[in-house]
Amino acid sequence: MISEKVQNVLNSQINKEFYSAYLYLAMSAFFDEIGLYGFANWTKVQAKEEIDHGMILFDYIIERDGKVNLEKIDSPDRNFENPLQVFEKILEHEKFVTESINCVATMSEDECDLATRHFINWYISEQVEEEANARDVITKLKMFGDEKASLYHLDKELGNREYKTHSY
Numbered sequence: 001m002i003s004e005k006v007q008n009v010l011n012s013q014i015n016k017e018f019y020s021a022y023l024y025l026a027m028s029a030f031f032d033e034i035g036l037y038g039f040a041n042w043t044k045v046q047a048k049e050e051i052d053h054g055m056i057l058f059d060y061i062i063e064r065d066g067k068v069n070l071e072k073i074d075s076p077d078r079n080f081e082n083p084l085q086v087f088e089k090i091l092e093h094e095k096f097v098t099e100s101i102n103c104v105a106t107m108s109e110d111e112c113d114l115a116t117r118h119f120i121n122w123y124i125s126e127q128v129e130e131e132a133n134a135r136d137v138i139t140k141l142k143m144f145g146d147e148k149a150s151l152y153h154l155d156k157e158l159g160n161r162e163y164k165t166h167s168y
């Protein structure tokens with residue numbers, strides 16, 4: 001059994017993960033509209049991973065005999081201008097998710113729930129990777145400036161990302 005406080009932050013985290021999937025899908029649609037199909041692929045794969053993140057939390061709450069509460073998912077931001085601006089939004093969003101995951105870790109410690117504290121470590125590592133991935137693309141985009149040939153090659157590179165079920 002988990003405490004109500006831990007259950008609440010885990011349910012709130014499910015909502016943030018599914019919102020993340022919505023946000024990445026909106027970004028994917030934007031990239032598709034402007035013909036950057038590799039960027040569209042990368043963000044669509046990320047959306048699928050976010051759904052996995054939400055489902056792992058969903059299964060964990062049930063495994064701990066808790067109650068899943070599926071909150072309303074907000075409509076995602078659609079004010080996208082160019083690849084650099086989108087990836088800066090991604091980094092900003094992932095930093096927000098990292099803070100939220102850190103709060104789950106802190107709450108589980110406050111509630112002496114060591115199982116949840118251990119469980120959430122996977123997400124802490126995942127957030128380090130997600131922030132690094134966004135920063136990597138931002139660095140390349142800033143380096144290329146308006147150089148179309150480099151953008152074309154980066155689009156090809158991001159097009160190679162394949163979805164693999166993200167499991168705990």
Ligand code: FEO
Pocket residue numbers: 017020049050053094097130
């Ligand atoms: Fe599941 Fe991108 O955080």
